[in-house]
Amino acid sequence: MLADAADTASILAVNRAAGAEGLAPSMRIADARARIGFLQVRTHDPEADANALARLAHWSTRYTPSVAPLDAANGADGLFLDITGAAHLLGGEEKLLADLARRLAAFGLDARLACAETPGAAWAMARFSRTPAPILAAGAEAEALAPLPVEALRLDAETALTLRRLGFKRIGALMGQHRAPFAARFEKALLKRLDQALGRVAEPLALLAPPAVYLARRSLMEPIFTEDAIVEVAGTLMHDLVPALERDGAGARAVRLSLYRVDGLVETLDLALALPTRNPDHVTRMLKLRLNRIAQELDAGYGFETLTLAVALAEPMQAAQVEMSAAGASALEATTRLASLLDALRQRLGQHSVRRLEARARHTPERSETVTLAAPQTLHWPPPRSTRPVLMFPHAEPADVIALLPDGPPQRLTWRGRHHTIAHAQGPERIAAEWWSMQSPAPTRDYYLVEDKAGRRLWLYREGIPGREAAAPRWFVHGLFA
Amino acid sequence: MTPPHAPPPHAPPPHAPTASHTRDETVRELRRMLSRIESLHIEGVDGDAPRGLSFGLPALDTHLPRGALCFGAMHEIAPESEADLPAAIGFLISLLARAPGAAPLLLILEARGIARNARLSGHGLNTLGLDPGRVVLVETANEKDTLWATEEALRSGVPAAVATTLGVKLNLKTSQRLQVAAREARLPLLLLRPPAAENAATATTRWRIASSEAARDRFGLTTRWRWRAALERCRNGRPGEWILEFDHATHRFSLAAALADPALPEGRSAPPVREQTARRAG
Numbered sequence: 189m190l191a192d193a194a195d196t197a198s199i200l201a202v203n204r205a206a207g208a209e210g211l212a213p214s215m216r217i218a219d220a221r222a223r224i225g226f227l228q229v230r231t232h233d234p235e236a237d238a239n240a241l242a243r244l245a246h247w248s249t250r251y252t253p254s255v256a257p258l259d260a261a262n263g264a265d266g267l268f269l270d271i272t273g274a275a276h277l278l279g280g281e282e283k284l285l286a287d288l289a290r291r292l293a294a295f296g297l298d299a300r301l302a303c304a305e306t307p308g309a310a311w312a313m314a315r316f317s318r319t320p321a322p323i324l325a326a327g328a329e330a331e332a333l334a335p336l337p338v339e340a341l342r343l344d345a346e347t348a349l350t351l352r353r354l355g356f357k358r359i360g361a362l363m364g365q366h367r368a369p370f371a372a373r374f375e376k377a378l379l380k381r382l383d384q385a386l387g388r389v390a391e392p393l394a395l396l397a398p399p400a401v402y403l404a405r406r407s408l409m410e411p412i413f414t415e416d417a418i419v420e421v422a423g424t425l426m427h428d429l430v431p432a433l434e435r436d437g438a439g440a441r442a443v444r445l446s447l448y449r450v451d452g453l454v455e456t457l458d459l460a461l462a463l464p465t466r467n468p469d470h471v472t473r474m475l476k477l478r479l480n481r482i483a484q485e486l487d488a489g490y491g492f493e494t495l496t497l498a499v500a501l502a503e504p505m506q507a508a509q510v511e512m513s514a515a516g517a518s519a520l521e522a523t524t525r526l527a528s529l530l531d532a533l534r535q536r537l538g539q540h541s542v543r544r545l546e547a548r549a550r551h552t553p554e555r556s557e558t559v560t561l562a563a564p565q566t567l568h569w570p571p572p573r574s575t576r577p578v579l580m581f582p583h584a585e586p587a588d589v590i591a592l593l594p595d596g597p598p599q600r601l602t603w604r605g606r607h608h609t610i611a612h613a614q615g616p617e618r619i620a621a622e623w624w625s626m627q628s629p630a631p632t633r634d635y636y637l638v639e640d641k642a643g644r645r646l647w648l649y650r651e652g653i654p655g656r657e658a659a660a661p662r663w664f665v666h667g668l669f670a
Numbered sequence: 671m672t673p674p675h676a677p678p679p680h681a682p683p684p685h686a687p688t689a690s691h692t693r694d695e696t697v698r699e700l701r702r703m704l705s706r707i708e709s710l711h712i713e714g715v716d717g718d719a720p721r722g723l724s725f726g727l728p729a730l731d732t733h734l735p736r737g738a739l740c741f742g743a744m745h746e747i748a749p750e751s752e753a754d755l756p757a758a759i760g761f762l763i764s765l766l767a768r769a770p771g772a773a774p775l776l777l778i779l780e781a782r783g784i785a786r787n788a789r790l791s792g793h794g795l796n797t798l799g800l801d802p803g804r805v806v807l808v809e810t811a812n813e814k815d816t817l818w819a820t821e822e823a824l825r826s827g828v829p830a831a832v833a834t835t836l837g838v839k840l841n842l843k844t845s846q847r848l849q850v851a852a853r854e855a856r857l858p859l860l861l862l863r864p865p866a867a868e869n870a871a872t873a874t875t876r877w878r879i880a881s882s883e884a885a886r887d888r889f890g891l892t893t894r895w896r897w898r899a900a901l902e903r904c905r906n907g908r909p910g911e912w913i914l915e916f917d918h919a920t921h922r923f924s925l926a927a928a929l930a931d932p933a934l935p936e937g938r939s940a941p942p943v944r945e946q947t948a949r950r951a952g
Contacts, residue, residue: 559807579756
């Protein structure tokens with residue numbers, strides 16, 4: 189039993205037992221308590237409700253990928269499942285509804301189910317039909333809805349009340365009327381809902397996730413727990429997808445494996461791949477590496493009973509391209525092999541752990557290159573122009589420097605608590621700040637390649653031209669030469 | 671500093687001259703077996719062209735079996751002290767740059783950075799003659815992942831060479847696994863170790879690198895980096911110590927013969943052993 193903890197506490201929802209005792213929503217708690225002594229009251233927690241509904245919606249994708257949780261206008265207390273093309277997998281609509289009812293009951297949920305051609309009709313039948321889990325045949329909406337109260341049209345309370353005052357208590361009473369007076373009186377809401385319920389206008393659903401074009405599903409007789417079993421099932425699922433991918437000349441760049449737990453939770457694994465692939469072995473190997481990495485986080489609970497594999501991102505793929513030259517073929521093969529190595533490293537070490545260096549057309553040292561996610565293609569680098577240190581500090585480290593002249597080369601250096609006597613200083617190489625891309629210009633830098641007595645080479649810079657940009661210039665160590 | 675070794679003629683296996691013919695044959699047979707076991711090509715045993723990273727310096731290459739840092743083997747590089755780490759990295763990078771072909775080079779590093787937060791710089795690699803476009807950087811969170819990534823990279827057969835940073839400890843089993851992976855992949859595996867590292871038992875060569883004053887032209891401008899490179903251990907070869915020069919314009923190694931001679935004034939260098947190669951202007 190749910191109760192609303194508003195200013196005057198009133199009932200928001202009741203369970204079946206309370207309904208049988210004559211309690212109904214919008215009744216005051218005090219009245220209810222007066223009627224039944226042993227009333228259990230729970231405070232309404234909209235957020236928890238929404239979360240639970242979202243969880244249930246994810247779980248429901250085991251029946252069909254097209255699941256839409258009901259929004260606020262629809263009551264926010266249920267789900268639409270578009271089972272077009274999905275019902276036959278469980279042997280028809282009756283079997284699907286029966287299976288769904290059984291599983292929901294196992295979760296302890298008292299659900300009302302209905303199946304109809306339109307979301308509006310299904311909504312109405314689920315709430316107001318006298319038979320449990322009715323299935324409406326196509327075209328039977330008008331007949332089935334006629335005896336239901338006007339509230340079954342998903343109207344707001346005010347509209348419903350007005351209709352009742354005008355004497356329209358049943359939907360059937362509205363159906364035969366001329367539309368014009370209603371359109372003038374009730375704006376669009378009423379007629380739109382009526383048309384939607386009868387299938388005269390289409391009603392788009394706000395789906396949880398766009399259904400994948402390539403989707404394979406397996407329901408298992410016995411729930412599985414082990415990594416090996418998951419990987420094996422995923423392998424067969426990928427095998428199932430290959431013909432469809434081949435037909436479309438596509439390959440998977442990203443796949444999503446959804447694991448449906450017996451207790452209604454869903455675990456999803458997303459694999460991103462460097463090159464489009466149709467190779468089940470590659471996908472299962474990547475999955476295995478990923479499962480290795482997240483073994484602790486993945487909670488099998490009482491086991492997984494259904495697995496789906498969807499291609500989240502498909503890209504065109506040359507169908508076994510025949511290269512005329514041996515060199516071209518081997519280059520293509522090398523790229524594929526590199527892609528699978530990068531994939532493997534990434535699954536085990538994390539998405540951002542495999543990178544490549546990319547040159548950028550900037551002259552400030554820290555902006556002149558960047559690391560990018562590794563792609564199997566080789567990046568182009570310009571030939572070296574000036575001598576640069578092999579190790580760079582992402583943030584230049586401040587150092588104490590003694591120079592004979594304010595704008596002269598450094599003589600002594602204290603950095604990381606150690607003193608260095610500079611034997612040779614080569615420079616300065618003056619690098620101006622990127623004045624065009626900043627609000628207030630950063631100081632100019634004078635870079636020196638210095639070498640101490642032991643032959644250690646550092647890259648230092650003085651920030652600001654002494655006397656012009658800065659009174660007392662600061663020094664930084666920016667890199668280490670080999 | 672020890673004077674650099676004069677380039678010795680290639681030393682044949684030390685046979686006892688009085689040994690009987692059968693004993694000679696037996697020794698040769700044993701050597702052949704050894705080389706097969708270790709997958710090392712000793713000169714004269716296998717007619718293949720040398721497959722290895724060569725320094726291009728006869729004085730140094732003759733110390734190495736088959737005149738190069740052979741493929742399919744593990745080579746250990748350690749700095750003399752913490753402060754020499756950049757020199758050791760420079761040595762490693764300039765060796766990697768000599769890997770033939772255009773296949774990618776994998777550098778497997780721990781994510782916390784080198785020498786306290788420093789990162790490899792692409793332009794810096796370019797300066798050392800390594801095309802940064804070939805490099806794939808792999809960052810790992812711990813040593814277990816590092817070893818896994820190294821083996822994975824070697825077994826894939828994709829890269830031209832693999833370089834890995836490893837911590838102080840390295841047990842025999844791990845060392846053997848890496849050696850086997852490198853051998854089966856027929857790829858060079860370069861290990862960068864900390865200064866106080868336990869030695870990898872199965873490494874074919876072990877280098878200790880220290881910084882040294884750069885060679886300068888008469889205007890005091892740096893022309894060549896210098897490193898003190900000690901070959902501490904070399905299976906089927908001979909250890910040695912050199913002042914190695916690396917010219918960052920031509921990307922070639924040379925030997926600083928003169929610097930080791932205390933009679934010459936500091937800062938002046940005689941022409942290196944290898945004759946001067948044409949250097950790019952600037």
